[in-house]
Amino acid sequence: MSQATPYLKLSGFYFFYFALLGIMVPYWTLYLKSFGFEAQVIGVLMAILHGSRIFAPYLWGRLADETGQRLKIVRWGAAITWCVFLLIFWQASALGIGLVMLGFSFFWNAVLPQFEVITLGHLGERKHRYSQIRLWGSVGFIITVAGVGVLLDWVSVRWLPWMMLLAMVGIWLSSLWVAEPAQQSVATKGSAGQAFRAVLRQPQVKAFFLICLLVQLGHGAYYTFYSVLMVDLGYTRTEVGALWAIGVIAEVVVFVFMHRMIESWGVRNIMIGSLVLCVVRWLLIALIPDQKLPMLFAQTLHAATFGCLHAVGIALVHQYFSQRSHGQGQAMYSSFGFGVGGSLGALLSGFLWDAAGPQWTFGLSALVSVVAIVLAVIWIYPEKVQQNN
Numbered sequence: 001m002s003q004a005t006p007y008l009k010l011s012g013f014y015f016f017y018f019a020l021l022g023i024m025v026p027y028w029t030l031y032l033k034s035f036g037f038e039a040q041v042i043g044v045l046m047a048i049l050h051g052s053r054i055f056a057p058y059l060w061g062r063l064a065d066e067t068g069q070r071l072k073i074v075r076w077g078a079a080i081t082w083c084v085f086l087l088i089f090w091q092a093s094a095l096g097i098g099l100v101m102l103g104f105s106f107f108w109n110a111v112l113p114q115f116e117v118i119t120l121g122h123l124g125e126r127k128h129r130y131s132q133i134r135l136w137g138s139v140g141f142i143i144t145v146a147g148v149g150v151l152l153d154w155v156s157v158r159w160l161p162w163m164m165l166l167a168m169v170g171i172w173l174s175s176l177w178v179a180e181p182a183q184q185s186v187a188t189k190g191s192a193g194q195a196f197r198a199v200l201r202q203p204q205v206k207a208f209f210l211i212c213l214l215v216q217l218g219h220g221a222y223y224t225f226y227s228v229l230m231v232d233l234g235y236t237r238t239e240v241g242a243l244w245a246i247g248v249i250a251e252v253v254v255f256v257f258m259h260r261m262i263e264s265w266g267v268r269n270i271m272i273g274s275l276v277l278c279v280v281r282w283l284l285i286a287l288i289p290d291q292k293l294p295m296l297f298a299q300t301l302h303a304a305t306f307g308c309l310h311a312v313g314i315a316l317v318h319q320y321f322s323q324r325s326h327g328q329g330q331a332m333y334s335s336f337g338f339g340v341g342g343s344l345g346a347l348l349s350g351f352l353w354d355a356a357g358p359q360w361t362f363g364l365s366a367l368v369s370v371v372a373i374v375l376a377v378i379w380i381y382p383e384k385v386q387q388n389n
Helices: 007-033 039-067 070-090 094-123 127-151 157-175 191-200 203-232 237-265 267-287 292-300 302-320 323-355 358-379
Strands: none
Touching (some): 007 039, 007 157, 039 323, 094 127, 127 157, 127 237
16 A cells, blocks of 8 residues: 555545444344334335435436535535434334435435545555455444444443444544545546446446345345344344454455455456355355354355455446446446345345245345356456446
């Protein structure tokens, strides 16, 4: 990492952003359950959280590409996020909570895709070092997911919004510390949309985004009901937090070595291998969730099912899209994968959970991962895609 790269400042943003996820992803459904909401209602509420990723990242990404004001968008998005979230302290109904979730997530989900572009801009020709900055997000997640798990064995889950608010303010403050990279300071103006659409028409790029959707659809049951399942099976919240933390610790190891893995194996092979491990992980959770050792192993597979696939996704977006359309490409990656895929996953798992049970819910996750494997084997050949400048 060169001295010109603001390593500490960039890493700080990722730390707080994923610290928030470490509080929210494992425990927010437990917070919702504390109001007595049924599984279907919880699924819909979580779908709202993911659903704002469908439109928000693209809208803000297009604005950033056209105006060149990427860092301002990140800062304002982070500030409005915690301001809107303040309303959660006056909500007790599913409708009220859902509206607040929709409001804060619309701005929150606009922040990360644009900050990814800022990070890559600072890295310049050393973009393969991205994972060494991103791993600090995983460190933030580990600290909060383990710490909050222990804390919630002692205090009510109703304290969770206060913890989330602190992380949101941290995201905003850390964004004020980062400068715009020099090469991103000039707007690319009206050609951005045309360049983006030209790349998007290529069959391999369409297949890539469909794979991203299927990966996140497969994770829907995990993000929505894994903690609920573990608590229902008798795991303490400390143990649940530890299981989540183990997964992200494995993810950190992957991020440390990802640049070497890509150089040695290539993104295609890493993608296909990681999708195979998705199938293994979801089947283990579907069939033997009460067995602690298999669950420990399943959590280490998070290194592949999220860590590898996310790093590969970032690398492919950068390869597929030119500088003038990076913002929209990154936003599309977030919108179609985490947005559409995450929403569908949350909705489907919410309806399946009570009707068919955890086994069939996680079985569906394994099935969609198999479909993603087939698509990757047939279509993903990154060297055959040409950027449109």
